[in-house]
Amino acid sequence: MASVFEYAPAPESRSVVDIAPSYGLFIDGEFTDAADGKVFKTVSPSSEEVLAEVAQAGAADVDRAVKAARRAFEKWSALPGSERAKYLFRIARIIQERSRELAVLETLDNGKPIRETRDADLPLVAAHFFYYAGWADKLGHAGYGADPRPLGVAGQVIPWNFPLLMLAWKIAPALAAGNTVVLKPAETTPLSALFFADICRQAGLPKGVVNIIPGYGDAGAELVAHPDVNKVAFTGSTAVGKAIARQIAGTDKKVTLELGGKGANIVFDDAPIDQAVEGIVNGIFFNQGQVCCAGSRLLVQESIHDELLDSLKRRLSTLRLGDPLDKNTDIGAINSADQLARITALAETGEAEGAERWSPACELPSSGYWFAPTLFTNVTQAHTVARDEIFGPVLSVLTFRTPDEAVAKANNSQYGLSAGIWTEKGSRILAVANQLRAGVVWANTFNKFDPTSPFGGYKESGFGREGGRHGLEGYLDV
Amino acid sequence: MSESSATRLNVFKTYKLYVGGKFPRSESGRVYEVSDSKGKWLANAPLSSRKDARDAVVAARKAFGGWSGATAYNRGQILYRIAEMLEGRREQFVREVGEAEGLSKSKAGAVVDAAIDRWVWYAGWTDKIGQIVGGANPVAGPFFNLSTPEPTGVVTVIAPQDSSFLGLVSVIAPVIATGNTVVVIASEKSPLPALSLGEVLATSDLPGGVVNILSGKAGEMGPHLASHQDVNAIDLAGADPVLAKELEIAAADNLKRVLRPQPVDDWSADPGMSRMTAFLETKTVWHPTGSLGAGGSSY
Structure with missing residues (x-):
């Protein structure tokens, strides 16, 4: 379909962010080289341009960082909660001040549209620090006893899909509760975490309370295995989550895992179609579908299947894919060549297994990693694209006839992170929500996040909750 | 230097009320x-009248919809902003x-620091109080049932008579943190720090009318405010036992919520939650969850 509207380019300026040619590990309040001198390059996925060279943490660096965090723990945990709160409020305020810079940086390093980093990631990051800042001197009111104690050193490993937001989800509650942290950002998106290290310095945070060690999976595994780590927090794939669960078996380490998902987005026949279409699009194409709670399985009541699919295809034809820094861009780049290869392979499997593939006419840029928004129809529950997490802009469409069938199909998954329900009937929303085995259920909306609201999965989507009052539990000795 | 400071006459401040975001004199x-x-x-401080008190109630009522309708996050941001503004004017308040x-x-410095930290404490409460005092109720039936404050x-x-500033902050911050609006009668003997606080509030993104500060006699204005039909609650912190009764x-007369005066030895102690919960209503919403069946739920 021809584009109805022509847009002039509206690029956000890169000049607001100053990326240094190289970055060190942030350990004990200082930027430092890796012990073995290793470095890796981080590229902009939309152009494959090298953004910076970053020190790559190895086992010796992990040990150094954990020791720094351990040294800092005694004083940090002994501070009155009201003083820890004020550090976190400072961090929140500096993030607000620097949010445009961080939004542009995140878009460059991750490939997601500036519209998302500016309007979703960064406001949520600041809000998360604000929220947990307020908890630091109120832990006795949180329902975990009069004076709950922190655990110690938290080892945190985060993914590349929301680099700074996942950092906030990990660091804010950890520090509020009185822990110190060693955080390993993903190898494809280390920059915003390193800028955060600078924010810690601006805020005057005591040395060693936050340590940032960019690196690969081996560094993450070292961190998880380190004997002086008291708490492991991981967000990422279910396969790695299971490996971590095995690795920490027999230790005293507390663990929270936020893993994969295959969220069902259930649309009943009385749903307002246009609103549902917007929700479906947001559910699977937000952040190019690289979202663990994405609504990647669309379950449509059979009677409205054709009407809904017509509307959805029309809407997909208007999505704008391209330069993530352009303010009109809806779909940015896939984060890495590896991820693009995974998405491509799974989509090919979908076709090979007989599902019907459709994408709108969509020109892909010549450099960078791109994948057009894609629908699969005639999908059955046995199809790979209905079972495996694709972590890309690929939606599988299934149908149902009765609410019972919708619930059965929605729950027919190893995962249980998120689900969506679209209907005008309140009692149906609540009845269906009661039956769903998923940690977050959105009704007549999708992909809503708030620091006050707990997030996390059932089944193989992991355990523990992040956000809200519940999010404190994972960082307290309770 | 010393010569010029010796000969220069300082400028006195005219202390005025803070009502509806403006700084009027007493009518x-x-x-x-x-x-x-x-x-x-x-x-000289304004000796506020019954009319000033009534004007303040009108301003507070007018501000209530917007303030109570603001997100808890937004209210928290503004309370934190008050702390920021106060920190910047610390020296002035230490003197006053x-x-x-x-x-x-x-x-005096310790008192002002405690007052700043108190705003920070309540800034953190705005988006948490609902999670502590509200919650889902497991009723014995197919119903969603949720209580929210x-x-x-x-x-x-x-306001407290002796602790003219920390006491004042400690009684108004919990009231507005949860979305109420307030009319406060400052310490009669020492109203100046309270009146100066109005200048801080006016520059902290706090909507006009959320806090209204009057100086004068609690014994004169109190009865009019206590019997005012458009006032929902009264905190008697600074009233003597005769006036309090x-x-x-x-x-x-209109069943105002009343918080009786309680002895406070040390206003810098952990304030807990009771000054917030005193001025909260609990709303409980029921909704059928129905049951699944071929035709959907039974409702």
């Missing part, structure tokens, strides 16, 4: 003399509190 045209702890004249309460500079409305506060009786 009555009256003032009264305010002295420091040694009896030295400090300033020192004069008002006869405290040394270091003791809501602000009670316009709250009148008789009189106001509690008057407040019964």
Whole structure:
């Protein structure tokens, strides 16, 4: 379909962010080289341009960082909660001040549209620090006893899909509760975490309370295995989550895992179609579908299947894919060549297994990693694209006839992170929500996040909750 | 230097009320003399009238919809902004509190610091109180049942008489943190720090009318506010036992929520939650969950 509207380019300026040619590990309040001198390059996925060279943490660096965090723990945990709160409020305020810079940086390093980093990631990051800042001197009111104690050193490993937001989800509650942290950002998106290290310095945070060690999976595994780590927090794939669960078996380490998902987005026949279409699009194409709670399985009541699919295809034809820094861009780049290869392979499997593939006419840029928004129809529950997490802009469409069938199909998954329900009937929303085995259920909306609201999965989507009052539990000795 | 400071005459501040985001004089045209702890004249303060009190209630009511409707996050941001603004004017308040309460500079400094930190404490409560005092109720039936706290409305506060600043902050911050709006009668003897606080609030993104500060006699304005039909609650913190009883009786006319005066030895102690919960209503919403069946739910 021809584009109805022509847009002039509206690029956000890169000049607001100053990326240094190289970055060190942030350990004990200082930027430092890796012990073995290793470095890796981080590229902009939309152009494959090298953004910076970053020190790559190895086992010796992990040990150094954990020791720094351990040294800092005694004083940090002994501070009155009201003083820890004020550090976190400072961090929140500096993030607000620097949010445009961080939004542009995140878009460059991750490939997601500036519209998302500016309007979703960064406001949520600041809000998360604000929220947990307020908890630091109120832990006795949180329902975990009069004076709950922190655990110690938290080892945190985060993914590349929301680099700074996942950092906030990990660091804010950890520090509020009185822990110190060693955080390993993903190898494809280390920059915003390193800028955060600078924010810690601006805020005057005591040395060693936050340590940032960019690196690969081996560094993450070292961190998880380190004997002086008291708490492991991981967000990422279910396969790695299971490996971590095995690795920490027999230790005293507390663990929270936020893993994969295959969220069902259930649309009943009385749903307002246009609103549902917007929700479906947001559910699977937000952040190019690289979202663990994405609504990647669309379950449509059979009677409205054709009407809904017509509307959805029309809407997909208007999505704008391209330069993530352009303010009109809806779909940015896939984060890495590896991820693009995974998405491509799974989509090919979908076709090979007989599902019907459709994408709108969509020109892909010549450099960078791109994948057009894609629908699969005639999908059955046995199809790979209905079972495996694709972590890309690929939606599988299934149908149902009765609410019972919708619930059965929605729950027919190893995962249980998120689900969506679209209907005008309140009692149906609540009845269906009661039956769903998923940690977050959105009704007549999708992909809503708030620091006050707990997030996390059932089944193989992991355990523990992040956000809200519940999010404190994972960082307290309770 | 010393010569010029010796010859330069300083400019006195005219202390005014803070009502509806503006700084009016008392409509009555009256003032009264305010002295420091040694009896030295400090300033004239407005001696507010019944009409000033009624105007303040109108302003507070007008502000209630917007303030109670703001997100808890937004209210928290604004309360934190008050702390930021106060920190920047710390020296002014150290001087005013020192004069008002006869405290040394270091003791007055500790009082002002505690007042700043108190705003931070309540800034953190705005988006948490609902998670502590509200929640889902497991009723024995197919119903979603959720209780949430809501602000009670316009709250009148008789501020503590002795702790003219930390006491004042400690009684108004919990009232507005949850979305109420407030009309406060400052310490009669030492109203100046309270009146200066209005200048901080006016520059902190706090909507006009959320906090209204009157100076004068609690015994004169109190009865009118306690019997005012558009006031929802009254905090008697600074009322003496005789006045407190009189106001509690008057407040019964429209069943205002009443917080009786409680002995406070140390306003810098952990304030807990009771000053917030005193001015909250609980709203419980029921909704059928129905049951799944071929035709959907039974409702």
